[in-house]
Amino acid sequence: MPASSARYALPAVSETRREELERALLEHRTGFEQRFGSGAGVRLWFSPGRVNLMGAHLDYNGGPVMPTAIDRGTFFALRPRSDHRVRFASTLEPGEFEAALADLPGQPARRWWDYPVGVLRELLAGTELPDVAGFDLLFGGNLPVGAGLSSSASICVGTALAISDTWELGLERLALVQAALAAERGYVGVQCGIMDPYSVGLARSGTLLWLDCKDRSSAWMPLDDRSYAIAVADTLVRRELAQGAFNERVRQCAQAFAELAPHQPGATCLRDIELATLEAQRAQLDPLLASRAEHVVREVGRTFAARDALERGDLPCFGEQMTRAHASLREHFEVSVPELDTLVDSATACAGVLGSRLTGAGFGGCVVVLLRRGAEDELRERLERDFLARFGRAPVVEFFGGDEGPREIRP
């Protein structure tokens, strides 16, 4: 397991949040009984979403990232059946999935249940099933979908845990992460990086996860959440074409690496390319690829600088790296939109704010803001006022706590 830093006592999820979550899950159980009928034996799980503070678009380039899990996520209510069938339903999406365990679809249906079906297929491979393995499972939760807060990793890692607990597989967190990753890449067919399932699966409250995506080494870095808060402001912009544009960035980075690699001995991914190498080759490179590579190469430097800043308790310097990252995402990586830029500009003009940038892939979704405690009200007012003046509607501004990761909840 990853190394931990034991320098500080880590604050636990607050009592109020814990009670809110338990209440929400009790309601979810009622929803389950309305959908699948009443009766004993229903168990409940929660799995968080995540927000990434540093290392934008680095995971698929082998670079380091610094995400944290948040106290919003996916709810699961599961009851075993007396046969070998499974049924999935959701309080958030229409449609129901039903199949025999021995006859799961080999191809995704392009529906929301592809994610849990993919996980189920992963766990079934090489598992000796208990005599009665079927179950009904209701999904729900309080994480905005498509906002860049990783609802898909939340659902995949949480499904893996709920099934592991139900079938008594005893899977470790890293095994849950691997099942989630294999399901998304292999079955759903999204060429996602490793950051999302790792940040959900290895979550610890009161910390940022340091994850080096080249060798998958990781560490938990304490963030003093009594002095600092994390805000997330949602533009509510959702781009239909975002997946295509994301895949295009992945391709462009791979191409930039293919052209630069011969000039950087030993390089195995774009993260290994040095700025001097990029500068020396710039004239021969397509300007668009050079721009994408510049974002990646400099973002690696910024992310190491942010880690050093956090280690010495210099949060203003950490925040500065975030805001610089946003400028680069806008200019060099071209994944921002005017709504995100407006939120970052108003946030960074607010006293008490240390830094702000878009989070997730971009093309809409959310910005993340690091601020000093006490500045919350002013930040909210400012973000709402400036956004309303420009776009005629308000963004959704929220202050998330950290989270300790996927777990069974027994209210």
Ligand code: GLA
């Ligand atoms: C999306 C992907 C992540 C990561 C981010 C960009 O959220 O799911 O794996 O690549 O974009 O940092």
